[in-house]
Amino acid sequence: EGKSRCCEARFVRGPVRVRFIHRDQGSRKALCSPLCLCAAPSVLLWSDYLNVHLHPKSLYVIRQYLHDGDCGCLEAFGQGESLLQDPACLEELEDRLHFYVEECDYLQGFQVLCDLHNGFSGVGAKVTELLRDEYSQKGILTWGLTPVLSTVGDPQNNFYRLMNTALGIAHLARHSSLLCPMSLSGSLGIKPEPPVTFPYIKYEASLNYHSSAILAAALDTLTAPYRLWSSQGSMMHFADSLTFSGRKVVAAWAALPFPALSSSSLPDVLSAHQQDVPWKLLSSWREQKVSCCFAQSVVLRGICQEKPTSCPGQPRSPLHSCESPEQVLQQFLHTQFPGAFSTSHVLQQPCDTRPPFPQFFSPLLTRQGFLLDKAQGVESIPVLAALQSTPVLHSLLSGLCRELQAPNVRRWSSFFTAGVEQDDFQEALEELKTLSQCYETGFGASEDEADSD
Template sequence: MKEIVTIQVGDYANYVGSHFWNFQDELLGLAGDPQADSVFKNHDLNMDVFYRTGHTLQGIDTYTPRLLSINMRGSLGSMSSRGTMYKEAAPATSNVFTWTGGVSTQASEPQKKNLFLQSLYEEENQNMVNETSGSPSEYQDRDITESLENGVQFWTDYSKVHFHPQSLYELNGVWTDVGDFDNYGIGRDSFAWASQGEEISDRLRFFVEECDHVQGFQFVVDDSGGFSSVASEFLENIVDEYTNTPVMLYTVRGSGPKARLQSRNHKILEDLHDAISFSRLSSYCKLIVPVGLPSLSKASKFLHIEDEKHYHSSAVYAAALHSISLPFRMAPVGPTADACSVSGAVDFHGLIQMLSGQGRQNMVSILDVAMPTPALTGGKKELCLLENFQPLTPMISEDGEDLQAIEHLTVHGILASVEGLRASVCEVKDAVDAAYQRANTRPLFSHLSVARCPLPIPLPFPSIFGNQIGKYGELMSDQLTNSPSKGSLDVHSIPMAARLRSSSTVLPLLEYNLQNLHRYGITRGAAGAELLRGWGFEKEELVEMQEMLSKMVATLCPPELSSDSD
């Protein structure tokens, strides 16, 4: 088996991760539910790729994510850094006292569990005493979903997953408010790998060493602020210790307007942060996927997103990451392809080679999503599968065409018709092939992975679905209404499609970072030169970053533009 170890660094990365693991937990629950749709029981996905088995000191069997989460102290809300399942006693305090001066103690009140977490606690207590047939819970599902819509403060507020004690790491001494931890330099000043890196490495080593054969690291980082620096130091260590293990890096950031009017100096700081962050992070991974639109609310007419709510936007990004990850854990295709429920399995190495080694070497990929995906037949032509994709990568060219593009497409749970019948794997393959045949331009190379299992919608999922979306994600009407959006009580699952593509349409993002690094950090009298020196960067290192970005741009630059520049 080829396992994946997931790493989440930073506040928003953990918001995304919380939804991602809720999807996995929901799949596990439905697989064991006798009342659930059979497609969830026979999904042909090897969940051991993401999960590990173990047991507590009390002998209780556990099944927890193979995850290392890093965030600042105080970011776990009401959850303990030891997780919720393992109840080992706290280490005994020493009786040796060497300090004779005064001692002051500062303590904060523990965060109270919200309605959702209280309901989970009650349900687990009932199960432990075998009272499954007892009185119904005092918590109503609609009250729970409404309380989450208005009250999420931490990523743990809507997490339904048990974590291993080695999974949740809080950075010592980093008590800064997330809003103030907003640039690469602050991250460097607040975090020293020499003092905390060994403990972080030990935690990662714990998960890696118990694997049979690690296929790669799924690394998700909030790159909007100081966690970029933390992640780059961690990635550098991973590259040194796990030389032949590929890293697939998602850089994520939340949507919404800027909190304040920006001065020119602050704008320069942000531009330099983005350039430095992208340059440093991309140098330590095999594939980098920038994710995070300034406004996600405009990305789909089927979803009602409130940009200022991380709880909302992170759910969409997590759904896309779930879809992209399906081929990494698909069961091998059997001899009866028509009857199989999955097709197109590929591992980390295969996907990275596909996107960065076919014809044109590049390591930056664009992420697109169709959420939900329209039925194969019965809908309008403008809702064709390939035309329904919305990019989740910022600053890409909307009109660009790239005949050298490479694509990996994952489609799962798609309906054959608006009546709700689920399409077979072969039907999806034929429909996608026909869509490519009709398209004006085709990628140089494309790979398709298909699964019949849709995206399950767990209870704590936000109410972001439009009213034209049915119980199983079918599009019932083109007309929007003024009624409230739907959530998990009305939509139980949805068909999904996600696409990774290596394309020259990402050039605006690369050129923007290259231009800002040169203008504000390298040219004579650059406005940000002193700032970068304060962040610990010498000019030679900045020039190396500029050369790396220039190489990325040149690799994707259309041939006619390259010949003109000569």
């Protein structure tokens, strides 16, 4: 799980997270399955930079598998799923879960962060199923994480990754209130695509230290609407506003940093991007432009909220006529995405990027992450981030189905010896296909359907 600082000082003690870790070969240190944010590229484990003492009940070590090596790895969905079918493991998990639930003054729900590409997709599937059975009235927000994919890989490992991802998305979407795949990889499919690029960040995609920092900054911003004390809604309300009509999967977008001049007001900043929102897709699909969406939650942080000073005779845009920062952003979203259900939040505090956050920013940024000044050492940045229910997801989900047609699956029958039945796998693919159809808009759908047939 990526380390990131909170965007506000006070948060509701709501979400509960249980970390699953597994042994590292040749080391007694534990490695966390999702995002790993380290102090330097030479540091490999999140525990190498951990400065706080974790409560013993906040960790559960999976001793049956190693993190790395040629054998003994948690590499298949069925292996992860079978772990939580062990009564001893299930009892340990429930004990830790109930310990923290009883500590909560007001339980909003749960955030589940898990890998999609390996056996942890099966672990996450069983965890979300357990949470749904015991806490059906609480929000379960799941973030499926995938590292940047190598352009060269073993064919069997690539196909295992693809099948783990498909099964993970199908099962996690079934049991979660909301599922968001997050990755800097350009594709979840067999064919690798170049990783996501940012105009003011020069990062090394192969380093978890870099990629997890970017995803953690985006996640810290995306989840602000239900973590702030000032929030009006709960995690469940947040999920319901994005997932109506069966659209349980959402896409993440982010502009890191959001390009703005330090002296510009919020209406001036947004007026400069009327033609194209400068964010990038963080949900592993090559389509980087979006012209419509069904629903979205947008957070903008770290931009000056003072009203601009008006000059006599200077034309005023509709954004300059708004009374509050929230109205400015809402008006901007209404113009960019007419007809979409949009919720927006404007936070004054930027995203903190002091160490251990990697210093991979352009020298054209100030210490506060604004443009043009050539000061070194960026300490914070403005961020624009969004979760969207968007037609892009039709292409992503249907693309996974097409790559896992029956002739291809039969080539890798060894995958099913790990505990997944072929009938269950085909059922998951049907769920993905049905889910993808929820995002059709009528434009280009016939071509996708022809390919899938």
